[in-house]
C-alpha cells in the first residue's frame with residue numbers, strides 16, 4: 059500500500075530541516091525553509107510514516123515551468139519507491155497549477171537521482187560544466203507535463 063503524499067506547510071518546518079540535514083547535508087537553513095513552506099508558488103510535498111517525515115519534494119513555479127529544487131528521502135528508507143512517489147505527486151500538483159514543463163539540475167555523479175528522473179521520463183537537455191562547488195557538472199533534466207491539451211502526469215505511478 060503506497061503512502062500518500064501530502065502538502066507541507068510552515069508547521070512542517072522542523073521536520074523539513076531535519077530531513078534536509080539527514081538526506082541533503084543541509085541544502086537550506088531555517089529561514090530558507092520557512093520561505094519555501096510559506097510561498098504558494100513553491101509547492102512542497104512530503105510523505106509521512108506515522109509522525110516521521112520520510113520523503114519530500116519541492117519546486118518553484120516560474121511562468122509555465124516547475125523548477126524542482128529538492129527531492130529527498132530519509133537514508134534509511136531508500137529504494138522503497140518513496141522518492142518516485144513524492145516526485146510524481148509534485149509533478150501532478152504542478153500540472154494542476156498550470157505548469158507545462160518540469161526541469162531540474164542533477165549532479166553528473168548522482169547516479170541514484172539520475173536513475174530516478176529517467177524512470178519518471180525526464181531527459182537530459184544540457185550540461186552546466188563545473189556547476190557544483192566540488193567541480194562536478196550538472197545535467198539539466200527536462201520533462202514535458204502536457205501532450206497537446208492533455209496532462210500526461212496523471213493517476214498512480
Ligand SMILES: CC(C)(COP(=O)(O)OP(=O)(O)OC[C@H]1O[C@@H](n2cnc3c(N)ncnc32)[C@H](O)[C@@H]1OP(=O)(O)O)[C@@H](O)C(=O)NCCC(=O)NCCS
Pocket residue numbers: 081082129130131132135136137138139140141142143163164165168169170171173174175177
Ligand atoms: C535520489 C533519491 C531521492 C531516490 O529516492 P528513493 O526513494 O530511493 O527512490 P525510489 O525507491 O523511488 O527509486 C525509484 C527508481 O529510481 C532508481 N534508483 C533510485 N535509487 C537508485 C540507486 N541508488 N541506484 C540505482 N537506481 C536507483 C531506480 O530506477 C528506482 O526504481 P527501482 O527501485 O524499481 O529499481 C534518494 O536516493 C535521495 O534522497 N538521495 C539523496 C538526495 C538527492 O540526491 N536528491 C536528488 C538531488 S537532484
